[in-house]
Amino acid sequence: MAILSKYNLEKYQFGTDVRKRHQLYGMSGKIIYEGRWISRRDGPIIIVEMNEAIATREALFYLEVNGHHNIISTLGYVENSLNLTIFIQEFARLTDLAGVLMDNQFVISQTILIEMFLQIAGAMSYIASKKIVHGDLGCRNVLVFQLDSSEPKQNLVKITDFGLARWIDQPPAHENELVIPIRYCAPEILRNNRHSNYSEKSDVYSMGVLIWEALSNSEIP
Numbered sequence: 001m002a003i004l005s006k007y008n009l010e011k012y013q014f015g016t017d018v019r020k021r022h023q024l025y026g027m028s029g030k031i032i033y034e035g036r037w038i039s040r041r042d043g044p045i046i047i048v049e050m051n052e053a054i055a056t057r058e059a060l061f062y063l064e065v066n067g068h069h070n071i072i073s074t075l076g077y078v079e080n081s082l083n084l085t086i087f088i089q090e091f092a093r094l095t096d097l098a099g100v101l102m103d104n105q106f107v108i109s110q111t112i113l114i115e116m117f118l119q120i121a122g123a124m125s126y127i128a129s130k131k132i133v134h135g136d137l138g139c140r141n142v143l144v145f146q147l148d149s150s151e152p153k154q155n156l157v158k159i160t161d162f163g164l165a166r167w168i169d170q171p172p173a174h175e176n177e178l179v180i181p182i183r184y185c186a187p188e189i190l191r192n193n194r195h196s197n198y199s200e201k202s203d204v205y206s207m208g209v210l211i212w213e214a215l216s217n218s219e220i221p
Helices: 002-007 052-064 097-102 110-129 187-192 200-215
Strands: 010-012 018-027 030-037 045-050 074-078 085-090 142-146 156-159
Touching: 002 052, 018 045, 045 052, 052 085, 097 142, 097 200, 110 156, 110 200
Parallel strands: 010 074
Antiparallel strands: 018 030, 030 045, 045 085, 074 085, 142 156
């Protein structure tokens, strides 16, 4: 993508700087791998491969909000000759919030959850300030980077997955953006079936569902 040059992202090469380890997730046009740095002793990384259609509607949102402490960081991109956009992102060792809540190994108190909610709200406020609607906020799209049962401020969560994001008050640019997360979707969207109704208020509703989901130990909304 020519747009990458605007954001001063670091450029890397497969085989020289990074390598893939194994696939974590795949869908039509998008594959996510766990990867490793070759010349560094840092921990794992995430490698996100997107074809042109996916990258056109998703990659720009990652770049627009890059740098916020509670939003997944895009560390750079990989040059390639396959017309793919390949991002390198940070790796969340503790998986997503939904998985952590369902894991009996961890008991998360309401005090810890409130700290997480504040971090998520701060990130969502920043996203709204960029005139972006996330469109798919839920515990499954909140990654847990640090979990400390004794000290709330030592916990760290970050929002990820901008696959359904769009600009505020703009209709989707592609027909395949008509997929909506029904259980987290604001009633006015379902009632009118008009995606131009999406605004930051839609994400506020989804935030409320996320809070219910977390407080009910990741029950399905």
